[in-house]
């Protein structure tokens with residue numbers, strides 16, 4: 637860690653003390669997206685934030701993505717990436733590469749970064765400890781011209797249908813920080829590729845997490861003038877989707893936030909993963925860093 641980085645962390649820590657008690661023994665799920673990865677300094681800052689949460693008595697759980705990294709590997713293998721409704725069309729060959737990249741290289745890279753802080757991380761996917769079961773995703777899309785709804789066949793893309801918290805409860809009582817890749821088996825024996833936002837929402841919901849943080853590439857939900865909205869109720873968030881203020885990739889993200897809140901998560905925050913120490917700024921300061929979505 638560079639001198640300036642450790643100075644920043646020490647300053648944050650001093651300010652953080654009053655907030656530490658608020659989150660003691662509470663579960664915080666952090667979704668670390670593929671776009672937020674890639675910069676080594678930001679990666680180390682992220683790992684040290686997660687480590688500091690654990691040292692403060694919080695129960696942090698990392699769920700990661702890796703969409704751009706899967707795309708790069710598919711490209712190397714001469715396979716074109718195809719998306720429908722924001723989800724990767726996943727045939728048998730693709731799901732094998734998705735599992736290799738997500739549960740393999742990316743998962744172990746994050747585990748190694750956290751381990752380098754002196755904390756203990758353990759890399760998992762939905763298959764480990766029968767943690768998550770999926771089934772073939774049932775998605776429909778409405779053609780904007782004809783207004784006809786059609787069923788999408790995305791191959792081995794899954795929806796989460798079961799989360800068993802046994803292993804995660806065990807780890808919460810241990811020194812281990814779980815780092816989970818969004819790959820899960822079906823009861824049909826297939827392996828499914830699950831959108832990382834959806835997967836993180838399902839984990840946070842099953843654990844009644846106190847906070848679910850989405851690290852993305854914008855400061856949070858922005859209004860029509862491009863200004864950050866600090867807090868949104870579920871009803872207000874729905875209104876912003878309906879009037880088109882929230883569009884593109886932010887729609888499924890906010891919908892996942894709404895589902896997670898309905899499932900029992902107390903607050904969901906969308907924040908900028910490209911800001912160093914975004915996690916600590918959000919959890920351990922009064923102002924927070926992104927958009928908090930509350931019931």
Ligand SMILES: Nc1ncnc2c1ncn2[C@@H]1O[C@H](COP(=O)(O)OP(=O)(O)O)[C@@H](O)[C@H]1O
Pocket residue numbers: 669670671672833851852853854856857858859881882883884885886887889
């Ligand atoms: N109202 C809005 N506020 C913020 N971002 C928005 C909004 N509407 C659309 N977006 C878009 O959503 C993107 C984030 O979604 P996405 O690219 O799917 O994130 P990730 O890859 O991190 O999961 C932003 O980069 C932005 O282009």
Ligand SMILES: CC(=O)N[C@@H](CCC(=O)OP(=O)(O)O)C(=O)O
Pocket residue numbers: 668669670671700701702703704706722723724734793794818829830831832833
């Ligand atoms: C079904 C589906 O689309 N799965 C995603 C899983 C990774 C992911 O969601 O990564 P980010 O969070 O970095 O976007 C994919 O294959 O890209």
